[in-house]
Amino acid sequence: MDLGQINPILLLASLMVAATPILLAAIGEAVVEKSGVLNLGVEGMMITGAVVGFAIGVNTQTPALGFVAAAVAGAALSMLFGLLVLYLKSNQVATGLGLTLFGLGLSALIGKPYEGIKAPTMAKWDIPLLSDIPVLGPILFKHDPMVYVSLIIVAATWYVLTKTRAGLILRGVGENHDAAHALGYKVNRVRLIAIAFGGACAGLGGAYISLVRVPQWVEGMTAGAGWIALAIVVFASWRPWRVLLGAYLFGGITVLQLNLQAAGVALPVEVLAMSPYVVTILVLVGISFKGNHGAPGSLGRSFHATH
Amino acid sequence: MRVLKTLLATAALATGLGTAAIAEDKTKVGFIYVGPVGDGGWTYEHDQGRKAVVAEFGDKVETIYQESVPEGADAERAITQMALAGADLIFTTSFGYMDPTIAVAEKFPDVKFEHATGYKQADNVSVYSARFYEGRAVQGHIAGKMTKSNIVGYIASFPIPEVIRGINSAYIHAKKVNPDVQFKIIWAYTWFDPAKEADAAKALIEQGADVVLQHTDSTAPQAAAKEAGNVVTFGQASDMGDYAPFPRVSSIIDDWGPYYVARTKAVMDGTWESVSTWDGIGAGMVGIGEISDAVPADVKAEAEALRDALADGSYHAFTGPLNKQDGSAWLAEGETADDGTLAGMGFYVEGIEGEIPSN
Numbered sequence: 001m002d003l004g005q006i007n008p009i010l011l012l013a014s015l016m017v018a019a020t021p022i023l024l025a026a027i028g029e030a031v032v033e034k035s036g037v038l039n040l041g042v043e044g045m046m047i048t049g050a051v052v053g054f055a056i057g058v059n060t061q062t063p064a065l066g067f068v069a070a071a072v073a074g075a076a077l078s079m080l081f082g083l084l085v086l087y088l089k090s091n092q093v094a095t096g097l098g099l100t101l102f103g104l105g106l107s108a109l110i111g112k113p114y115e116g117i118k119a120p121t122m123a124k125w126d127i128p129l130l131s132d133i134p135v136l137g138p139i140l141f142k143h144d145p146m147v148y149v150s151l152i153i154v155a156a157t158w159y160v161l162t163k164t165r166a167g168l169i170l171r172g173v174g175e176n177h178d179a180a181h182a183l184g185y186k187v188n189r190v191r192l193i194a195i196a197f198g199g200a201c202a203g204l205g206g207a208y209i210s211l212v213r214v215p216q217w218v219e220g221m222t223a224g225a226g227w228i229a230l231a232i233v234v235f236a237s238w239r240p241w242r243v244l245l246g247a248y249l250f251g252g253i254t255v256l257q258l259n260l261q262a263a264g265v266a267l268p269v270e271v272l273a274m275s276p277y278v279v280t281i282l283v284l285v286g287i288s289f290k291g292n293h294g295a296p297g298s299l300g301r302s303f304h305a306t307h
Numbered sequence: 308m309r310v311l312k313t314l315l316a317t318a319a320l321a322t323g324l325g326t327a328a329i330a331e332d333k334t335k336v337g338f339i340y341v342g343p344v345g346d347g348g349w350t351y352e353h354d355q356g357r358k359a360v361v362a363e364f365g366d367k368v369e370t371i372y373q374e375s376v377p378e379g380a381d382a383e384r385a386i387t388q389m390a391l392a393g394a395d396l397i398f399t400t401s402f403g404y405m406d407p408t409i410a411v412a413e414k415f416p417d418v419k420f421e422h423a424t425g426y427k428q429a430d431n432v433s434v435y436s437a438r439f440y441e442g443r444a445v446q447g448h449i450a451g452k453m454t455k456s457n458i459v460g461y462i463a464s465f466p467i468p469e470v471i472r473g474i475n476s477a478y479i480h481a482k483k484v485n486p487d488v489q490f491k492i493i494w495a496y497t498w499f500d501p502a503k504e505a506d507a508a509k510a511l512i513e514q515g516a517d518v519v520l521q522h523t524d525s526t527a528p529q530a531a532a533k534e535a536g537n538v539v540t541f542g543q544a545s546d547m548g549d550y551a552p553f554p555r556v557s558s559i560i561d562d563w564g565p566y567y568v569a570r571t572k573a574v575m576d577g578t579w580e581s582v583s584t585w586d587g588i589g590a591g592m593v594g595i596g597e598i599s600d601a602v603p604a605d606v607k608a609e610a611e612a613l614r615d616a617l618a619d620g621s622y623h624a625f626t627g628p629l630n631k632q633d634g635s636a637w638l639a640e641g642e643t644a645d646d647g648t649l650a651g652m653g654f655y656v657e658g659i660e661g662e663i664p665s666n
Contacts, residue, residue: 010513018506106455108343115345116534116549149512214535216503219343220375221525223500254503258510260458261493267663269466269494 006259012252014137017213019172019251020150021046021205021222025229026236026243027154028201034161035194036174036214037147038095041081043226044204045199046105046161049074051107054217055114063122067146067204074203075196077103082195086188089197091301100226108219114172119215119234122146146208152243153201158240174296177303187303237294246283250276317498319396336360336567337394338372339385341524342499343403348524349498349544350374353400353423360571368571378403386411390418396574397425398567401498401651402467408432417481419579421570424469425623426650430581436564438587440476440649441617442559443520444624445595445610446541449557450518451481451488452606453539460511461492462504462521462528466664470522475656476624477520480613482658490659491516512538529555538542541637546596556598557610565591585646588618625649630657 049070058068058165081099084090099195105119122144131141161167175181181187209225210217228250236242257272265272331552338357342350349483357370371394376385382404390411395420399408405425412432420432425474430433449457459481463470474492477511481488491514493507504523508531511519521528532538532554540550542558566584585651586592595614608611616622627638632655638644657661 007513013505014509014513021502046437059496092577108345111345118530118549209502210373214505214530216501216526216530218347218501218525218527219345220499221527223497223502225502239555255506255510258507259514262491262507262510262514262516265489268662273494273496285584 006263009135009138011255011259015248015252015255016139016143016147018255019247020147021208021213021225022229022232023244023247024205025151025202025226026232027150027157027240028096028198028205030233030236030238030240030243031157031161031170031231032171032194032198033233034174034296035170035191036084036094036177036296036301036303037191037195038096038300039081039195040093040230041099041103041226042198042202042229043222043224044100044225045074045077045202046103046209046229047107047220047222048077048103048110049203049206050210050222051111051206051217053203054119054210055110056115057120057207058114058209061120063120064145066211067119067207070203070207071200073201074199074201074206076199077106078199079192079196079247080112080200081199082192082242086195088189089304092300106169107214111217111219114217115219117217119204119211119217121215122212144283146204146212148206149204152258154240154244155170161205161240163207171296173300177298177301181305187207187305191303192222202229205229209237231280231284235280235287236294237287238296239294246280249283250280252262253279332370334364334396334571335392335394335399336368336370336571336574337389338370339376339382339397339399339401339404340372340374341376341378341403343374343525344372346499347526347545347547347549348522348542350524352399352545353398353563353637356563360567362553363568364571364575367452367575372656377406378597379407383407383410387414390415394418396421396571396579398570402465404468419570421575428581433570433581433583435582435584436469437560437575437592438585438624439559439593441475441587441624442593442595444480444617445478445499445614446520446557447477447480447482447561447614448484449541449598449602449606449610450477450520450539451483451485452609453556453602454481454485454488454514455516456517457485457487457489458515458517459488459490459517460508460514460519462507462511462519463488463492463494464498464522465496468650471655471663472649472652473522474659475652478659479625479629479656484643490500492661494657495522495523497584499524501525504528505531508532511536514580525549536655542596547597551597552599555596555599556601557598559594560594562592562594585650587616589620632657632659 052073053070056064056069082248084095085092124144127141173187177187185302232237232246235246257275322487340350344354364573396420399425402424405584408422409427417498422434424436425434495507508519508528520542529540529550532540540554542555546556546558546560625644628640628644630639631637
């Protein structure tokens with residue numbers, strides 16, 4: 001065992017890369033749930049974003065366009081969900097699960113011609129001056145642009161939710177849709193926008209896996225990341241900065257345990273392998289003891305304007 | 308809405324079972340896959356085997372398959388469903404389907420089952436596997452010659468005999484040509500998770516490995532090695548030729564087609580019996596993918612000679628003297644391992660660091 005073989009700088013840098021897909025998906029889902037809708041289709045939207053982003057990225061040789069296409073694809077798929085649950089009043093849990101299955105199948109279909117093709121490389125930003133700072137430079141300022149985009153999205157989400165009127169309306173709709181409706185707010189319209197945002201973020205997260213983290217298209221490649229994102233939202237008590245913390249914690253432990261294994265640490269591998277999940281569960285339990293879960297009051301309930 | 312319906316129907320086809328039963332006289336052959344057919348590795352090759360059956364028998368067979376079936380309790384449901392759908396012969400193509408296959412086979416005595424890589428047989432359950440460890444010997448030889456840092460990374464999946472055999476075989480042959488070689492092993496606890504496999508490959512590379520072997524099914528480690536630039540990899544289960552000539556310098560290719568055709572034929576003829584098959588390079592079940600020009604010519608020649616010796620049986624991949632990890636004697640000079648020990652292998656050979664996780 002030799003912990004000296006683990007380079008903490010590389011470790012922290014790869015932590016941010018490992019955490020970015022779930023961070024993107026989770027921040028989107030947090031907004032959706034804040035508006036009172038539970039969308040369990042995150043996995044399906046992620047994988048669709050992954051394949052569409054990869055396809056467009058390969059065809060145009062421009063990863064940036066791939067990400068845009070992935071966001072559009074994720075949002076488009078989420079609109080299917082929005083239509084079903086908001087206007088046809090279908091059950092949110094069942095529809096969300098259906099969306100995941102649908103997304104997995106659809107992506108496999110779209111992805112067939114793209115198997116084994118290499119992705120266009122996304123240039124890493126070497127931010128001048130800042131990246132030369134010892135230690136902090138390589139950790140924070142030598143990433144691909146999407147890492148920074150994900151951080152900006154988290155900051156913007158926090159700002160909009162807590163500091164603006166639009167955010168207040170969205171939270172109001174999520175806490176009590178009948179009251180929001182009585183005040184004259186368009187409950188379904190607000191929710192539809194939130195669902196579209198969630199879909200776009202999930203699409204971006206999926207494309208990050210296929211264009212940057214792996215990078216190639218493999219069927220079923222998100223392999224459950226969407227479900228982790230859903231857990232992170234609860235973990236974070238629906239707060240944007242805590243979503244960031246949760247995603248980095250999960251990503252960090254995932255990367256750390258692989259590094260510890262490679263370094264031959266004398267801990268049972270089973271313990272290391274389950275550690276990301278155990279830590280997530282422990283924190284969830286801890287939050288539950290505090291009592292205040294922060295779950296939006298109308299979460300998962302259908303809204304009928306006539307009642 | 309028609310467009311939507313078409314999309315949904317197509318998606319259902321892509322994810323789920325192929326087609327429903329139509330004609331009675333057709334032999335129906337089912338396949339249970341652990342990953343998607345597009346994984347580019349393990350499941351891809353099993354599906355190539357299924358296609359070989361279709362190509363051989365045409366209208367006389369009907370094949371059905373289900374992808375990404377989790378190992379464990381849900382597998383039993385999937386296999387049962389396939390038996391209920393009228394399959395005459397069912398191939399369950401991952402180690403973790405062993406107990407579910409046996410359980411379902413008891414309930415359907417008239418259906419024939421074939422379980423890959425396991426060791427539990429029954430009157431209507433055959434087991435079959437390939438001697439992948441022969442291919443690992445060739446990989447180990449090349450790895451030992453190619454590494455400059457003397458650190459070889461190994462992405463292992465689950466601590467089962469098949470995987471442990473592969474690690475031992477690769478290590479023995481790397482050590483033989485490079486006494487300073489060291490193996491760093493990561494247990495990924497998955498057969499297929501591209502993101503995790505990529506992370507594992509990166510962790511190994513960051514800790515100095517310049518050769519990465521994998522016992523997981525996706526091509527993600529190949530992509531990670533390609534990005535790193537100076538890291539050698541080998542295709543796993545399938546050729547992964549998209550990454551040749553570098554980082555992928557060779558590969559182990561599973562060829563299930565002839566076996567699947569023979570077993571389907573046996574069911575058609577009524578001659579099917581429960582058997583245990585374990586074939587290697589010689590019988591063609593394990594193929595060594597082309598060794599690329601990134602490997603020096605002399606190393607390539609040695610590796611090919613090793614491959615041929617394994618194929619004609621003049622050399623066994625586990626030939627003594629060999630000790631177990633704890634230093635106790637295992638094989639004496641010139642002695643070769645028997646199949647029983649290999650099938651249940653639960654120990655590392657001397658020189659490998661770390662412990663095998665208990666399963």
